[in-house]
Amino acid sequence: MKRIVEKGKTLLVDGPASVTIRSGEVEVLGAPLKTGVRVVIREGKRIPLEVKDKAEFDLALGEKATVNEVEGSTIPISWIEAADQVLGREKPVTVMVVGGVDSGKTSFSAYLANRALKERRSVALIDADLGQSDVGPPSTIGSCRLTKPVMDPFEIGAESICFIGVTSPSGAVTKVIEGIKGMKEKALKRGVGVLIINTDGWIEGEDAVRYKVALAKEIKPNLLVGIQEQSELTFLLGALTETQNLAVESSPAVRKRDREERKMLRELGYKKYLRGARTESFPLSWIRVTGVPFGTGMPLSRERIKRIEELLAATPLYCEETPGFVFIALDEEQWVDEELAKDLEHRLNKRVKVVREGDEEGLLVALHDASEDFLGIGVLEAIDYERKVVKVYTPVGANIASLHVGRIKLDKKGREIGLSDVFADYV
Numbered sequence: 001m002k003r004i005v006e007k008g009k010t011l012l013v014d015g016p017a018s019v020t021i022r023s024g025e026v027e028v029l030g031a032p033l034k035t036g037v038r039v040v041i042r043e044g045k046r047i048p049l050e051v052k053d054k055a056e057f058d059l060a061l062g063e064k065a066t067v068n069e070v071e072g073s074t075i076p077i078s079w080i081e082a083a084d085q086v087l088g089r090e091k092p093v094t095v096m097v098v099g100g101v102d103s104g105k106t107s108f109s110a111y112l113a114n115r116a117l118k119e120r121r122s123v124a125l126i127d128a129d130l131g132q133s134d135v136g137p138p139s140t141i142g143s144c145r146l147t148k149p150v151m152d153p154f155e156i157g158a159e160s161i162c163f164i165g166v167t168s169p170s171g172a173v174t175k176v177i178e179g180i181k182g183m184k185e186k187a188l189k190r191g192v193g194v195l196i197i198n199t200d201g202w203i204e205g206e207d208a209v210r211y212k213v214a215l216a217k218e219i220k221p222n223l224l225v226g227i228q229e230q231s232e233l234t235f236l237l238g239a240l241t242e243t244q245n246l247a248v249e250s251s252p253a254v255r256k257r258d259r260e261e262r263k264m265l266r267e268l269g270y271k272k273y274l275r276g277a278r279t280e281s282f283p284l285s286w287i288r289v290t291g292v293p294f295g296t297g298m299p300l301s302r303e304r305i306k307r308i309e310e311l312l313a314a315t316p317l318y319c320e321e322t323p324g325f326v327f328i329a330l331d332e333e334q335w336v337d338e339e340l341a342k343d344l345e346h347r348l349n350k351r352v353k354v355v356r357e358g359d360e361e362g363l364l365v366a367l368h369d370a371s372e373d374f375l376g377i378g379v380l381e382a383i384d385y386e387r388k389v390v391k392v393y394t395p396v397g398a399n400i401a402s403l404h405v406g407r408i409k410l411d412k413k414g415r416e417i418g419l420s421d422v423f424a425d426y427v
Helices: 077-087 105-118 173-189 206-219 234-239 259-274 302-312 338-348
Strands: 002-005 009-014 017-028 031-033 038-041 046-061 066-071 093-099 123-127 140-146 160-163 194-198 223-228 245-249 278-283 288-290 318-321 325-330 351-356 363-368 374-384 389-394 402-410 416-419
Touching: 002 009, 009 017, 031 105, 038 046, 046 066, 077 105, 077 223, 077 245, 093 105, 093 206, 105 123, 105 194, 105 223, 123 173, 140 173, 160 173, 160 374, 173 194, 173 206, 206 234, 223 234, 259 374, 259 416, 302 318, 302 325, 302 338, 338 351, 363 389
Parallel strands: 093 194, 093 223, 123 194, 223 245, 288 402, 325 351
Antiparallel strands: 002 046, 009 046, 009 066, 017 031, 017 038, 017 046, 123 140, 140 160, 278 389, 318 325, 363 374, 363 402, 374 389, 402 416
């Protein structure tokens, strides 16, 4: 369908949809679009097309797509002023962006990047929003150097990815901070002039504030931009006494999503990185596995196994032991209750981890090469304890040296099943 929009208005398009610019002057988040350009908008996302001079669009709308025309620009004056501050500084400059869920952090980050590119600055983006990651799959931190304007960071190819294995930093604060810090150092070593760090939406509660303060202390941004609708960041910004911070308003174009829509967007990310996957088998002698106790210890003596069998009243499928713990895998038909496991810990004077064959099925994993560089993700299909083989559904088939197991469970189609605590102590 055709649509003509007058100068000074903004067309808000919610996907799934595609928009082709037939005539006129149009910008998306500060990035000018050429005539003939086709913009694809995925489901759950909104793109604001700001008309600078009367424009004609061709729209192709999916079942859930909507189109709304509003007066004026959806870029707040405070965003323009914040970008002016950033670009007025000596380079290199690092900007940390904070805000709640669906506050507009990604849109502001894209706008700032586009403004910097207009001024021919070298720009890099670190996407540290584990639950709604666009640069890289969900549960990861992704970074990339930008060479062209950004409308949806999901379309950007990540240059570096750090696997965390969960969709919230609350259970992996140290790992997240270390990952972001490492990516910042790499970006600045490459001569980036403007580095934008887009963080997650965890801002409520003392733990969230402590995390953001600790993150700011480690990465030492030149400026922290807080996006808020009312005054929800007052306490957080007040706690960031060692960092220059600036509060800006949320854009009226920001789309609020419910839990199911956010889950759907994560699943699009998993599917993107599982495209072309197949089952691969990795003998434990070939690769290193982290995040699970399997393969980290030594076989138990016959006497030790016999004692465990007596205490559990079950025959383990597999056992191994380290100085700190005993790992026991049972057949899928067997089970040991929590009290019995605790009693076993007391009698063995060690931590004990008891799992059943099949508990591992569906766990999200990351595959790395010998240099510990990220190669891709996969879904753990099975652990063959007798043959000491790990089976993974993944598009990665070469140069794999290590396997890192997370807590998210997926099916082969990339749909989230939930979180698993089966190996939580070891992730």
